[in-house]
Amino acid sequence: MSGDARLWCDRLVRGLGRHEFDLYALSRTRHQEDEGWLPLPPHVSRVRTAPLWTADEDGVTYGRRARRRFAESYGEFVGVLCAGTAADGTDGAGGTYGGDGATGPGDAGGPRVVPDSLADRFGNALRGLAELARDEGGLAGALRSDTALRALERACRAPGALGTAREARVPDLLAVAAHLERALRPLSLDWYGDDGLGAADLCHATAGGPAALAGLLAGHFSGVPLLVTEYGVQLRSHYLATGPDAAAPAVRALLAAFHGRLAAEVYRRAAIITPGNAHARRWQERCGAERARIRTVHPGMEAARFTEVGEAPDRAEPDTLVWVGRIEPAKDLVSLLHAFAEVRKEEPKARLRVVGAPAGPEGEAYLGHCRALAAQLFPDEAEGVHAVGDNPVSFEEVGGPEAPTLADAYASAAVVVLSSVVEGFPVGLVEAMFCGRATVSTDVGAVVEAIGGTGLVVPPRNPRALAEACVALLRDPERRERLGAAARARALELFTVEQNIAAFHSIYLEIVSHCPVRRVVLGQAGEPLPFAVPAEAHVPGRWTRPTARVAHRAVPGWALGTALRPTPVRAAPRTATEGAL
Secondary structure (H helix, E strand, O other), X not given: OOHHHHHHHHHHHHHOOOOEEEEXXXXXXXXXXXXXXXXXXXXXXXXXXXXXXXXXXXXXXXXHHHHHHXXXXXXXXXXXXXXXXXXXXXXXXXXXXXXXXXXXXXXXXEOOOOOHHHHHHHHHHHHHHHHHHHHHOXXXXXXXXXXXXXXXXXXXXXXXXXXHHHOOOHHHHHHHHHHHHHHOHHHHOOOOOOOOHHHOOOEEEOOOHHHHHHHHHHHHHHOOOEEEEEOOOHHHXXXXXXXXXXXXXXXXXXXXXXXXXXXXHHHHHOOEEEEOOHHHXXXXXHOOOOHHHEOOOXXXXXXXXXXXXXXXXXXXXXXXXXXXXXXXXXXXXXXXXXXXXXHHHHOOOOEEEEEOOXXXXXHHHHHHHHHHHHHHHOOOEOOOOOOOOEOOEEEEOOOOOOOOOHXXXXXXXXXXXXXXXXXXXXXXXXXXXXXXXXEEEXXXXXXXXXXXXXXXXXXXXXXXXXXXXXXXXXXXXXXXXXXXXXXXXXXXXXXXXXXXXXXXXXXXXXXXXXOOOOOOOEOOOOOEOOOOOOOOOOOOXXXXXXXXXXXXXXXOOOOOOEEEEOOOOOOOOEEEEEEEO
């Protein structure tokens, strides 16, 4: 994994020293593998990796019976994807979600829940392919075969198929088949025996979607319970990545159906689902996740590096606005620059610092556009004819002379601004809260949930409202100080690493205590080792009346994530972590 997810997982593993972990990782690109490994703590027993970005021929030649099994399972699998009642809308295309600019299939309310019959068919077909891969040694060749392509074409042309799917041409079918082959590669891994995930007590998926497939199989083959954590909903990310300009309508419809139904299957099989915020939770519920099995666990962030700034609010420059983040179109710096032009009319001494690095080639182009716009809106100003002009907008990166550290960037801010039109959990906003800074932000994603009542919130894509909020705080230092202090107190209460680790420790024990442990751990002399596995609250059968139900029951786990299993050394369970790199 990479970015904030990588840091979160590393902090979680290091913080839960009472558990033993096995790490299973799927990499999406060679670059992720070339980044290298973080030093591992002693309670990590094993690390296993598999690339999703490449797949060699498995050398498996199917016999007649195996070919028939594949044709049946894969035909059913793609038949569900092409069915007219899609998990994500009637035709798998179009629609708008909420107020954060995320677009995808379905109505304005979001993705629709998969009907039970289709959900059962999808799950059965997926398990059939997994069992075939286990019995025959792999699926790679079969998924790239003409048989798979013909099955997909028949499903698209079948009566009642999606309208957009019926319009699929050969290039569209090839693109969809290639995507499915890549996404289903975890089915061919050798991770699921008693020497791997099958020996775990808990599988913790650090992401949903295809990254959870290995955990789904661990639940199917060995009954390992599943915990799914999503700080960014994979289905939403897919919708954002495959817009009208990214793929043909037929490709978008079929891939949206696949990812929607896979998300529903993951949520249906999970023992507990832990979104990072209410925004992600709403997506999960719309995809079929049961409310009773959802626990919101906010991301844990290092507060210590911001302590010095947070305890010294007087370091702020009274006329300075600061924006921090990755530079890309979704951050809507264009609106921020236009808003700052209005701010300058009211507060001529105001300055704007944009601190961040561009996100890839698209970010580089966007940064160039923003620089040109800033030069147009704010010609270099000089106090006299012999003085050198100075633009009130600066573009900087952390590590430069003006911002040696991230904390230094926030330290100069009288007000920290967020102008995004799309946002998941606003990490930069929480960092500003740790620094005790007042904030002005757009109402997208989990912004309101994060800041509570400790900052000003305006509609996205509204430069005038953004400017008015910034001017209000620049003119009122006492209000800035009051909001900053409240923001810091809220961040220290809700968003620290410590609270995140404590929450997951409790959830681990809750899941394991409700699921029967079938193994007996033996000591060195061969005798059963007492207290080697966690105590169980699972009691099979009925309680007192024939109509009574057990309060908690084990739910088969299907996920890629953290697995817990007993250890002969500790009374606490052993933990193995899996996830997408």
